[in-house]
Amino acid sequence: GNSGELGAVRFSGHLNKRGKRYKGWKKRHYRIIENFLYVFHKEKDATPSGAIFLDNVFVKIGNGNDPNQSNDKWPFVITSSGWVEGVEMTSKVLYASTSEIRDQWVKAIRDVTGIFEFEDLFEKGRTLGTGHFSTVYVAKRKSDQEVFAVKVINKTSLSEDEKELLRSEIAILKLVHHPNIIGTEQIMEGQKSINIVTELVRGGELFSHIAGRKTLSEEEAYTLFHPVISAVEYLHKMGIVHRDIKPENILCEEGFQNIKIADFGLAKDVKDGLTYT
Numbered sequence: 001g002n003s004g005e006l007g008a009v010r011f012s013g014h015l016n017k018r019g020k021r022y023k024g025w026k027k028r029h030y031r032i033i034e035n036f037l038y039v040f041h042k043e044k045d046a047t048p049s050g051a052i053f054l055d056n057v058f059v060k061i062g063n064g065n066d067p068n069q070s071n072d073k074w075p076f077v078i079t080s081s082g083w084v085e086g087v088e089m090t091s092k093v094l095y096a097s098t099s100e101i102r103d104q105w106v107k108a109i110r111d112v113t114g115i116f117e118f119e120d121l122f123e124k125g126r127t128l129g130t131g132h133f134s135t136v137y138v139a140k141r142k143s144d145q146e147v148f149a150v151k152v153i154n155k156t157s158l159s160e161d162e163k164e165l166l167r168s169e170i171a172i173l174k175l176v177h178h179p180n181i182i183g184t185e186q187i188m189e190g191q192k193s194i195n196i197v198t199e200l201v202r203g204g205e206l207f208s209h210i211a212g213r214k215t216l217s218e219e220e221a222y223t224l225f226h227p228v229i230s231a232v233e234y235l236h237k238m239g240i241v242h243r244d245i246k247p248e249n250i251l252c253e254e255g256f257q258n259i260k261i262a263d264f265g266l267a268k269d270v271k272d273g274l275t276y277t
Contacts, residue, residue: 011108016095074102118195151196180231182262203253227259239271
């Protein structure tokens with residue numbers, strides 16, 4: 001047979017790797033076919049000697065702390081994501097002969113996985129707030145300069161219970177669409193963090209708008225609470241309970257305009273077995 005039986009080649013070329021036992025350099029031919037990265041001993045070989053499944057992998061420019069890189073060895077690391085399934089992470093460092101070829105490989109692999117590093121697409125700005133295991137920043141999208149908020153969650157410091165809450169939060173954020181609930185633009189999982197990109201409400205937390213005030217006028221109270229109640233009614237009809245509605249988790253602009261409920265970190269999907277009337 002010939003290599004054509006494997007399917008169309010998306011990208012191919014020579015890369016170097018280090019031998020496992022003696023750490024010597026080994027040159028191999030690699031081909032991306034469908035969602036696999038196949039390795040061949042020589043370019044003319046029809047049968048691969050191995051393959052890396054490119055689903056749920058991260059690819060990062062750098063060498064994973066290999067001190068032996070040189071000018072003609074430009075490293076990138078392929079890491080399988082073991083976070084969701086609890087599988088141990090495995091990493092492989094490969095070396096291209098130029099920085100341009102390395103960047104082409106990184107792009108080709110990311111085109112297959114659909115997983116991009118946050119820094120590839122967004123530029124992080126000033127800090128908006130910090131939580132127990134997350135920090136919220138202003139973020140500017142490089143492609144069109146649009147500005148968002150991004151909640152950066154450090155995966156490595158989460159307990160199993162916190163991981164479960166985070167999975168629940170992400171599932172709910174993907175599900176809800178309401179004018180008074182913070183809109184989620186994109187959720188990007190990196191090797192060590194999860195980045196939740198949302199719309200930016202420039203006025204910040206409701207807390208800062210009411211701190212020091214003894215009362216609200218009837219008109220102000222209506223302007224504030226009507227959108228909140230509308231959003232809560234929507235959530236309850238969806239079978240979702242927020243469980244943490246407070247002034248710090250409601251965002252708004254001056255004069256209680258553009259009200260948005262945020263932070264679904266404690267929210268629960270309870271529609272199974274519970275009904276709302």
